[in-house]
Amino acid sequence: xxxxxxxxxxxxxxxxxxxxxxxxxxxxxxxxxxxxxxxxxxxxxxxxxxxxxxxxxxxxxxxxxxxxxxxxxxxxxxxxxxxxxxxxxxxxxxxxxxxxxxxxxxxxxxxxxxxxxxxxxxxxxxxxxxxxxxxxxxxxxxxxxxxxxxxxxxxxxxxxxxxxxxxxxxxxxxxxxxxxxxxxxxxxxxxxxxxxxxxxxxxxxxxxxxxxxxxxxxxxxxxxxxxxxxxxxxxxxxxxxxxxxxxxxxxxxxxxxxxxxxxxxxxxxxxxx
Amino acid sequence: xxxxxxxxxxxxxxxxxxxxxxxxxxxxxxxxxxxxxxxxxxxxxxxxxxxxxxxxxxxxxxxxxxxxxxxxxxxxxxxxxxxxxxxxxxxxxxxxxxxxxxxxxxxxxxxxxxxxxxxxxxxxxxxxxxxxxxxxxxxxxxxxxxxxxxxxxxxxxxxxxxxxxxxxxxxxxxxxxxxxxxxxxxxxxxxxxxxxxxxxxxxxxxxxxxxxxxxxxxxxxxxxxxxxxxxxxxxxxxxxxxxxxxxxxxxxxxxxxxxxxxxxxxxxxxxxx
Amino acid sequence: xxxxxxxxxxxxxxxxxxxxxxxxxxxxxxxxxxxxxxxxxxxxxxxxxxxxxxxxxxxxxxxxxxxxxxxxxxxxxxxxxxxxxxxxxxxxxxxxxxxxxxxxxxxxxxxxxxxxxxxxxxxxxxxxxxxxxxxxxxxxxxxxxxxxxxxxxxxxxxxxxxxxxxxxxxxxxxxxxxxxxxxxxxxxxxxxxxxxxxxxxxxxxxxxxxxxxxxxxxxxxxxxxxxxxxxxxxxxxxxxxxxxxxxxxxxxxxxxxxxxxxxxxxxxxxxxx
Numbered sequence: 001x002x003x004x005x006x007x008x009x010x011x012x013x014x015x016x017x018x019x020x021x022x023x024x025x026x027x028x029x030x031x032x033x034x035x036x037x038x039x040x041x042x043x044x045x046x047x048x049x050x051x052x053x054x055x056x057x058x059x060x061x062x063x064x065x066x067x068x069x070x071x072x073x074x075x076x077x078x079x080x081x082x083x084x085x086x087x088x089x090x091x092x093x094x095x096x097x098x099x100x101x102x103x104x105x106x107x108x109x110x111x112x113x114x115x116x117x118x119x120x121x122x123x124x125x126x127x128x129x130x131x132x133x134x135x136x137x138x139x140x141x142x143x144x145x146x147x148x149x150x151x152x153x154x155x156x157x158x159x160x161x162x163x164x165x166x167x168x169x170x171x172x173x174x175x176x177x178x179x180x181x182x183x184x185x186x187x188x189x190x191x192x193x194x195x196x197x198x199x200x201x202x203x204x205x206x207x208x209x210x211x212x213x214x215x216x217x218x219x220x221x222x223x224x225x226x227x228x229x230x231x232x233x234x235x236x237x238x239x240x241x242x243x244x245x246x247x248x249x250x251x252x253x254x255x256x257x258x259x260x261x262x263x264x265x266x267x268x269x270x271x272x273x
Numbered sequence: 274x275x276x277x278x279x280x281x282x283x284x285x286x287x288x289x290x291x292x293x294x295x296x297x298x299x300x301x302x303x304x305x306x307x308x309x310x311x312x313x314x315x316x317x318x319x320x321x322x323x324x325x326x327x328x329x330x331x332x333x334x335x336x337x338x339x340x341x342x343x344x345x346x347x348x349x350x351x352x353x354x355x356x357x358x359x360x361x362x363x364x365x366x367x368x369x370x371x372x373x374x375x376x377x378x379x380x381x382x383x384x385x386x387x388x389x390x391x392x393x394x395x396x397x398x399x400x401x402x403x404x405x406x407x408x409x410x411x412x413x414x415x416x417x418x419x420x421x422x423x424x425x426x427x428x429x430x431x432x433x434x435x436x437x438x439x440x441x442x443x444x445x446x447x448x449x450x451x452x453x454x455x456x457x458x459x460x461x462x463x464x465x466x467x468x469x470x471x472x473x474x475x476x477x478x479x480x481x482x483x484x485x486x487x488x489x490x491x492x493x494x495x496x497x498x499x500x501x502x503x504x505x506x507x508x509x510x511x512x513x514x515x516x517x518x519x520x521x522x523x524x525x526x527x528x529x530x531x532x533x534x535x536x537x538x539x540x541x542x543x544x545x546x
Numbered sequence: 547x548x549x550x551x552x553x554x555x556x557x558x559x560x561x562x563x564x565x566x567x568x569x570x571x572x573x574x575x576x577x578x579x580x581x582x583x584x585x586x587x588x589x590x591x592x593x594x595x596x597x598x599x600x601x602x603x604x605x606x607x608x609x610x611x612x613x614x615x616x617x618x619x620x621x622x623x624x625x626x627x628x629x630x631x632x633x634x635x636x637x638x639x640x641x642x643x644x645x646x647x648x649x650x651x652x653x654x655x656x657x658x659x660x661x662x663x664x665x666x667x668x669x670x671x672x673x674x675x676x677x678x679x680x681x682x683x684x685x686x687x688x689x690x691x692x693x694x695x696x697x698x699x700x701x702x703x704x705x706x707x708x709x710x711x712x713x714x715x716x717x718x719x720x721x722x723x724x725x726x727x728x729x730x731x732x733x734x735x736x737x738x739x740x741x742x743x744x745x746x747x748x749x750x751x752x753x754x755x756x757x758x759x760x761x762x763x764x765x766x767x768x769x770x771x772x773x774x775x776x777x778x779x780x781x782x783x784x785x786x787x788x789x790x791x792x793x794x795x796x797x798x799x800x801x802x803x804x805x806x807x808x809x810x811x812x813x814x815x816x817x818x819x
Contacts, residue, residue: 017617020569021585023293023311035617038569038587039294041311041329053614056587056605059329059361068326068358071290071308085614088605088637091361091379106637106655109379109397124655124673127397127415139717142673142691145415145433157717160691160709163433163461165479169509169516170458171412171430171523185716188709189737189755191462191480206711207737207755207769209462209480223480223496223769236715243715250717296566296584312567314584314602332602332634341599341631344563344581364634364652382652382670400670400688418688418706436706436734438752442782442789443731444685444703444796464735464753482735482753496753496769 013050025061025073037088045077045094052080055088055106062093064112076112093130105142114146117154119253132177137254141188149177155247155254156180159188159206168194181216183247190225201245203231217245286323298334298346310361318350318367325353328361328379335366337385349385366403378415387419392526396433405450410527414461422450428520428527429453432461432479441467454489456520463498474518476504490518559596571607571619583634591623591640598626601634601652608639610658622658639676651688660692663700665799678723683800687734695723701793701800702726705734705752714740727762729793736771747791749777763791 004018007025012018013032021039024030028042031050036042040054043061048054061078076094080086084102092098095112102116105124110116114128117136122128126144134146135154144158147166152158158180166175176195180186184198187206192198202214205221205228214220219228231244243249251257256264277291280298286305291297294312301315304323309315313327316334321327334351349367353359357375365371365383372391381395384403393407396415401407405419408427413419417431420439425431431453439448449468453459457471460479465471475487478494478501487493492501504517516522524530529537550564553571558564559578567585570576574588577596582588586600589607594600607624622640626632630648638644641658648662651670656662660674663682668674672690680692681700690704693712698704704726712721722741726732730744733752738744748760751767751774760766765774777790789795797803802810 165461171519188711438734444792
């Protein structure tokens with residue numbers, strides 16, 4: 001921690017590494033076992049929980065627009081959960097509380113009031129506009145854009161260059177967000193138009209422009225996106241086996257990765273009794 | 274301004290804040306009331322006008338390609354207008370003059386010879402390739418790509434992931450830019466092909482691939498984009514009221530925000546007499 | 547080289563410039579005539595060959611995912627070829643060997659195990675996911691996304707916002723890459739679906755969603771992309787002359803730039819005898 005200046009209002013835990021060139025603001029809390037790589041800017045009121053890695057040159061607690069009223073930072077706390085990996089050059093605004101096991105790629109931008117659950121992964125260059133809700137175990141790949149008022153439930157997959165929009169008659173003041181229910185999958189370069197509701201286990205094919213709601217377990221594709229089939233009709237081209245709903249065939253990174261989805265649901269039901 | 278080295282050829286105004294880690298080149302002018310956040314690189318011949326904010330780790334006056342001839346910076350001035358907000362990690366090349374009240378999101382890239390008017394906003398990750406013209410009160414959202422030879426007039430709105438192209442037969446040397454007339458709107462993830470002319474108040478729907486000119490007040494959509502209706506036929510789904518031309522129904526950030534478009538035009542006509 | 551600390555395990559050649567704020571890791575080799583601009587982070591085991599320029603705030607030798615096992619950098623060398631231009635804020639992972647005359651735009655990200663030939667150019671914001679092969683004289687414009695297992699041969703052109711995908715049934719573990727043969731051209735905002743094979747001299751029009759293989763010298767366009775014509779049928783709108791295969795009409799940056807493609811092929815055949 002050569003040359004790192006820690007203001008007296010800030011607290012650094014045990015076994016913390018802070019590499020050269022990092023700047024620590026006022027009222028910062030860095031818990032035990034955190035690693036902060038070179039030249040990060042950690043602004044005021046940031047709380048980094050135990051075991052988290054912060055890549056080189058991240059900016060945490062970035063100024064909200066109210067900074068520009070008088071060029072003074074207001075009190076907008078940022079909390080980052082335990083055991084997270086924030087890759088280099090990510091920018092996260094103040095006024096955010098992010099869950100545990102969070103992961104970002106490089107150069108992710110997260111504006112204020114993005115409610116983010118546990119075990120969320122957000123890929124390189126993705127741009128979370130804030131004022132939105134992202135559940136647990138959500139996976140976004142590179143360069144995803146999430147507009148204001150989006151609601152993304154749990155176990156959703158969003159692939160590169162997908163945009164969730166919000167303005168039905170641009171430019172306007174009346175934003176209407178997209179809702180994506182649990183287990184839905186949105187493939188590469190799709191645009192979801194304002195107010196569209198995508199239901200559980202739906203699959204949006206690559207390059208789709210989605211103007212209408214997509215029902216549970218439906219596959220849509222095209223510009224404009226149209227109904228193709230039910231997800232259960234899609235088969236692995238090599239094995240001929242069913243693939244969807246994907247939760248029965250894929251587990252990496254999911255809470256059911258070891259026992260499978262069915263048993264995991266059973267176990268959880270048992271626990272709840 | 275701890276540890277900031279100001280070369281004798283550079284001038285710093287009154288009430289200027291320069292945070293730690295910023296590097297100031299030769300022949301730099303920073304006017305009064307400017308705020309430069311942490312670790313910016315302000316290269317030679319940059320002029321930042323009064324009241325402007327420069328976010329953390331911006332690079333202003335980036336090298337043009339002639340730098341690589343002999344690894345020496347040539348004289349390519351950059352001027353940034355008054356009361357601008359340049360958000361963190363934006364890169365702006367030398368050989369640019371940008372108007373007042375300019376705003377960028379994060380990680381915007383602006384190459385040389387991008388003529389940019391007053392009151393322009395360019396969103397996060399947008400990539401302005403230079404050798405183009407952008408008028409006044411132009412709004413670009415995130416991740417917009419503006420190719421060489423594009424001409425964008427005043428009061429234009431461009432939404433996320435829109436690309437203005439320029440090469441009719443790629444790869445070639447004969448670039449033909451796109452022209453976008455005043456008050457036009459281009460929605461998310463649209464591509465405008467080389468040489469296309471979009472006329473006043475036109476509206477390009479999301480996900481459109483635009484291969485032909487779009488007439489005044491026309492709505493086009495699709496791949497390839499086709500005529501749908503006149504903008505006056507679009508109604509707000511909730512109120513049933515007309516929305517377009519948008520200048521009659523929307524004013525935020527526009528010079529007519531207080532009095533409305535009609536009265537503002539009247540006032541201005543009166544002034545000109 | 548004011549204030550630059552060079553570990554004893556690292557070697558710096560003659561006539562090297564390293565600007566302020568740069569950090570040099572262990573076992574770094576910087577050959578003669580290299581220029582490293584402000585505030586770069588050059589991690590362990592990076593080798594920069596003669597005459598290369600590294601722009602401000604690049605991160606070279608970024609950590610692979612095995613770093614997070616114990617927060618220790620493993621031995622993953624990065625080699626960057628001679629006379630390269632790495633523009634500012636580019637991030638390149640360890641475990642990469644890149645050829646000579648390499649050029650990047652700004653904020654390019656290159657993950658591990660991207661095999662990159664000579665004379666390759668990768669534009670601003672492009673995201674090379676690694677575990678892929680890129681030949682010689684490949685040109686990628688801004689914001690291109692290359693998925694794992696992609697194979698791109700020589701003299702290929704890829705334009706802005708193109709995505710090469712790899713997962714036929716997302717999310718899954720069975721990735722199948724795209725193959726792009728030599729001289730093929732992929733225009734703006736096209737998506738190439740997993741396993742698709744694009745053959746020599748093929749041309750993919752802007753905004754295409756390519757689901758099937760594209761034969762040699764074929765033009766496809768649309769969503770989904772369909773056969774339009776042979777490339778030889780495309781003419782320059784002004785001159786009426788044939789444009790494709792482009793190698794006969796375009797030479798900038800190519801090894802045949804001076805003598806033309808035909809003579810260059812002849813010369814090379816002669817040399818091989």
